[in-house]
Amino acid sequence: MLTSRELASLIWLGVMAIVVAMMALRDRSLARSIGNVAVTALRPPILTVIVVFFVYLACCLWVAERLGVWNSGLAKETVIWAVVSGMAVVFSATNANDPSYFRQAIRRTFAATVLIEFFFGLASFPLAVELIIQPALTLVVILEVVARGKEEAAQVASCLGTVLAIAGFAFALGTGVAVWRSRSSIDWSQQGLEFALLLWLPLIALPYVYVLAWGMNYGVLMSMIRWQRDDRPVPLSTRAGIAFGFNVAWRHLGQARIDPARDLAGATSLSEAYGIVRRFRRSLGTRTRQDT
Numbered sequence: 001m002l003t004s005r006e007l008a009s010l011i012w013l014g015v016m017a018i019v020v021a022m023m024a025l026r027d028r029s030l031a032r033s034i035g036n037v038a039v040t041a042l043r044p045p046i047l048t049v050i051v052v053f054f055v056y057l058a059c060c061l062w063v064a065e066r067l068g069v070w071n072s073g074l075a076k077e078t079v080i081w082a083v084v085s086g087m088a089v090v091f092s093a094t095n096a097n098d099p100s101y102f103r104q105a106i107r108r109t110f111a112a113t114v115l116i117e118f119f120f121g122l123a124s125f126p127l128a129v130e131l132i133i134q135p136a137l138t139l140v141v142i143l144e145v146v147a148r149g150k151e152e153a154a155q156v157a158s159c160l161g162t163v164l165a166i167a168g169f170a171f172a173l174g175t176g177v178a179v180w181r182s183r184s185s186i187d188w189s190q191q192g193l194e195f196a197l198l199l200w201l202p203l204i205a206l207p208y209v210y211v212l213a214w215g216m217n218y219g220v221l222m223s224m225i226r227w228q229r230d231d232r233p234v235p236l237s238t239r240a241g242i243a244f245g246f247n248v249a250w251r252h253l254g255q256a257r258i259d260p261a262r263d264l265a266g267a268t269s270l271s272e273a274y275g276i277v278r279r280f281r282r283s284l285g286t287r288t289r290q291d292t
Helices: 004-026 028-041 044-067 072-095 101-109 112-120 127-148 151-181 188-228 236-246 250-255 258-265 270-291
Strands: none
Touching: 004 028, 004 127, 044 072, 044 188, 072 101, 072 188, 101 188, 112 151, 112 188, 127 151, 188 236, 188 250, 188 258, 236 250, 236 258, 236 270, 250 270, 258 270
């Protein structure tokens, strides 16, 4: 069952969708842009990534249920996470070549913001209050971000920051009072599972991001090799040599561009392709040591 906060969010999303639809009816260029985005999202590569992610997530949830850390009572929270945060994590795979990406992702998972998010989710205010609070806070946050980026608006940004701090304190106080009043009716065991869900769901998404990043880098390298081969198919032996040579080193694979592609385009065996990859990886290590 949806809480008043979730219902208010859905109402405002519906309002925004109606406004966008009305604007699209009046502006054909906007309608075409929205259509292009929808068509792009439904193309096989992107759609396959999304579908496979949800299948992977379903398998993880099946295992989690057998381990007793997930149940059907967490379905709503899981769906919300998968659609909002999960998609953001998946499409961040384009940034996974950053050496600190996974370390930062794990750090964010155990940040204090997760505890704050869980605390604020323990209770919600009446629907009428939520309908007022959500757009008001969103507007203040947007204005504060814009003002912070302009030197001449530094005083305005400071004032808006104070307003947000006061609102946050009032929000926390109101939530605390509501939780205290309803403490006897709260299923704390289920809430514990929900808190754990906020931790392990982002973590189980990271292996998928890792594999996706590896596949994306591999696809880019294959395209460059085919270009060097005048669009002729890349031999299976070369593909195998690349896979064995780079193995789990997705960042090295992400750095493989023109130089190794040119050499790999002429490889005639698995061992030759493997040797080219290993020499390229050693050269990356040498460059790193020289840079340091």
